[in-house]
Amino acid sequence: MRRRKSLSPFNLSFLDIMFCGFGAVVLLVLVINADTIRSRKEQHEDLRGEVKRQELEVDAGRKHMVELKNSARTVDEEFIKAQGRSAEMLAQIKEIELELANLQNLTLARKKHINELQSDLKTLDKEHRRLGAELEADQADGRKIRRFEGEGNRQYLTGLKLGGKRVLLLLDVSASMLDKTIVNIIRRRNMDDKIKQASSKWQQALKTVEWLVANLPPDSSLQVYGFNTAASPVLPETAGQWIPATDNKMVGKMMMAMHKQVPGLGTSLANGFKVAASLRPRPDNILLLTDGLPTQGTEKISKKAVSGSQRLKYFDRAVKALPEDIPVNTILFPMEGDPMAAAMFWRLAVDTNGSFLTPTSDWP
Numbered sequence: 571m572r573r574r575k576s577l578s579p580f581n582l583s584f585l586d587i588m589f590c591g592f593g594a595v596v597l598l599v600l601v602i603n604a605d606t607i608r609s610r611k612e613q614h615e616d617l618r619g620e621v622k623r624q625e626l627e628v629d630a631g632r633k634h635m636v637e638l639k640n641s642a643r644t645v646d647e648e649f650i651k652a653q654g655r656s657a658e659m660l661a662q663i664k665e666i667e668l669e670l671a672n673l674q675n676l677t678l679a680r681k682k683h684i685n686e687l688q689s690d691l692k693t694l695d696k697e698h699r700r701l702g703a704e705l706e707a708d709q710a711d712g713r714k715i716r717r718f719e720g721e722g723n724r725q726y727l728t729g730l731k732l733g734g735k736r737v738l739l740l741l742d743v744s745a746s747m748l749d750k751t752i753v754n755i756i757r758r759r760n761m762d763d764k765i766k767q768a769s770s771k772w773q774q775a776l777k778t779v780e781w782l783v784a785n786l787p788p789d790s791s792l793q794v795y796g797f798n799t800a801a802s803p804v805l806p807e808t809a810g811q812w813i814p815a816t817d818n819k820m821v822g823k824m825m826m827a828m829h830k831q832v833p834g835l836g837t838s839l840a841n842g843f844k845v846a847a848s849l850r851p852r853p854d855n856i857l858l859l860t861d862g863l864p865t866q867g868t869e870k871i872s873k874k875a876v877s878g879s880q881r882l883k884y885f886d887r888a889v890k891a892l893p894e895d896i897p898v899n900t901i902l903f904p905m906e907g908d909p910m911a912a913a914m915f916w917r918l919a920v921d922t923n924g925s926f927l928t929p930t931s932d933w934p
Contacts, residue, residue, distance in 0.1 A: 730901070731899050732785050732855075733855065735791065736790070736812050737786055737790055737791070737793075738795065739794045739795070740795055740797060740858045741775065741779060742775070742837060742859060742860035743797065743798050743831050744797075744834070744836055745836070746833075747769075747775060747903070748766055750903075751905070755905075763832045769833070770931075774931070778933075779828060782857055783821060789815075790815045792813055793811065793813060798838065800841055801838075804828040804831060837862070837864045837865045838868060838888075839885065839888035840864065840888035846892060846893055847891065847892070854896065855896070860900070860901075861902065862881075862902075863884065863885050864881060864884040867884050892922075897919075897923045898922045898924040899925045899926075900918065900919060900925075902926070903928075903929070
């Protein structure tokens with residue numbers, strides 16, 4: 571029996587051994603390298619995610635920084651504006667303080683001046699009192715816009731309201747102004763015009779108008795209308811106009827024209843009051859000179875005799891034609907046969923906040 575050969579490592583080729591060892595090393599390296607590459611990829615992916623997150627944070631930080639810079643710029647601008655306004659306010663405060671100081675100095679100077687004026691006023695007051703009643707009377711005459719002379723010093727206390735910017739004088743020029751009694755009225759109305767104009771009652775009415783005009787306020791204007799069955803200005807060229815009380819030329823013409831009037835016909839108070847409603851601007855005071863209740867309305871009547879009740883109706887209708895808020899100051903020259911006239915014109919004065927006067931035979 572043939573004997574087998576025993577195997578021994580030393581019988582293999584050295585080169586085969588080297589290649590086997592090298593292959594084992596290569597295999598080991600490949601295994602290790604694969605794990606390393608996989609681990610590296612995973613690490614790289616984690617790092618990329620972190621980098622992206624950091625980049626997003628950086629972008630957000632940059633945007634926030636831009637917003638902060640804009641806010642800081644706005645705050646700086648507001649601060650600069652506030653500094654400017656503060657400077658303006660300080661300048662205004664200084665100006666106000668300066669003005670206040672000037673006003674205080676001016677107040678002191680005015681107080682001193684007022685004290686001096688008060689002292690001068692006391693001195694003048696003493697001097698005025700020393701002058702006495704004679705100087706006071708002269709000053710009263712000097713204030714009249716026209717001179718009016720009667721018999722002696724006849725400056726009566728009338729109670730008439732002569733104020734107003736536009737004063738309308740309504741003068742009754744009807745036939746009843748010729749006398750106090752009905753008989754004499756009938757007798758005189760058939761006489762010559764000169765005799766009618768010379769009637770004592772008519773002359774008293776004319777003088778009363780002159781006295782009223784002379785005592786009007788200097789800053790007022792006037793108009794004089796006569797009325798009987800119709801109403802018209804005593805000076806036709808001034809129709810619808812207001813004449814300044816200080817216009818002596820025109821007022822003088824009006825007084826001269828008034829003296830040429832001749833009493834006649836009936837009495838229409840409504841036509842007289844319609845004048846007050848037609849003037850523009852309207853009067854703010856009416857001075858009415860008449861002798862009784864009206865005998866007709868705005869239209870002529872055919873019958874001669876007029877009852878007392880009918881005259882009252884004419885009066886009420888006339889009052890309705892009167893514009894509102896105008897005081898009526900009546901001077902009544904009474905005549906016989908008209909007992910209700912005084913009561914009705916007194917009521918008119920009360921209703922219009924005016925006055926009522928029945929003069930004595932020697933007034934004014």
